[in-house]
Amino acid sequence: MLTKLLQTVLLGLLVIASTSCVDTTTPLDPNQRPPGENLLEAATPPARCSVEQLAPTAMDLQLHVIDVGQGDALLLRTPDDGDPSNATAMGLTILIDAGNLGELGTNDGARYVADWFEREGIERIDYAIVTHAHADHFGGMFGIFERFDVENVVDPGYDPGTTRYREYLAAAEAEVAENGGQLFRPPVPGLVTQLGDELMWGDELTVRLLAASDRATLGERDNARVNNTSIVIHIEYNGTRLLLMGDAEEELEAALVNQGVDLRANILKVGHHGSSTSSSNLLLSAVWPDEIPRERRLALISSGRRDFNGAQLPSVGTVFRLRRATSDDPNVASAARVFSTEFGDEVKSEEEAAGDDNIVTVVRPDGTFDACFVR
């Protein structure tokens, strides 16, 4: 199955240690917060999915943000023309991150992913991608390897030295060996080019795996450095583009922009759970230049509980910037095109806050797209 592959360009990667993506930055600059308004509560959440939206056609590209609470788990389903003999529309099932371990008070990401996969009728995974070595992204993979056959695993190749991460890597190696696949793991720093040469998800898709060329120095805190090793994924399908930021923080955003990478996109999976460390104005202007009309912009946030040691996820200021950037009226922050898995979760426990705000995004062959909630 490795022959079904390719087009990807990788630019390099980054570095360092620690175990979660807790946002320990200083509280939000009050100037970013519109006076007198709690933005996270203010606007009416975007629409629930209609029956039609939940029955996409085979040639649609689908991106689902599975609500795993605090963490990321994205399901990408590529178009399927029903003909396995060509390299077009291969109908791949790709899981990007799998939520947390389910230990020490965290949600069991694999459980929520498995529930969603059962609903989707999915039993095997062509590619599982871990964006970076934090437990709220790789933790759920243990349970995924137990429940599903995973053929290939893509890993950014940065080892922060934690026991859990090494256990996941060993489990990934065993899983792909059992299923005749491959572990794509860039050995620092050459791996990316190799990875870029070997991944293809169908001729109709242009896929680029992006990373900064300097793996070791982006960010001052260990936590930020690991986040900045995130694999960033850019996908184009018939003129509609998706950009999946992993937990990239502003240093990686700036590195990508400064390297001249084309980051223009319609659908943005927001970096680092909507944290104040990410989605800088520099990034947003590169992703959404004026040529992309606001009605062709969409932001997706995967986040659970909102309070990390006093810092909020997602950050009110970040949500505000995203709403303003996607609103029909640039002076007004409308919620219509910003979707988050934490809507309404503020009074819930972490366990209750998972599984109740799944986001389904569909990109059609004619270039139209929309998103909706499955609650």
Ligand SMILES: [Zn+2]
């Ligand atoms: Zn994270």
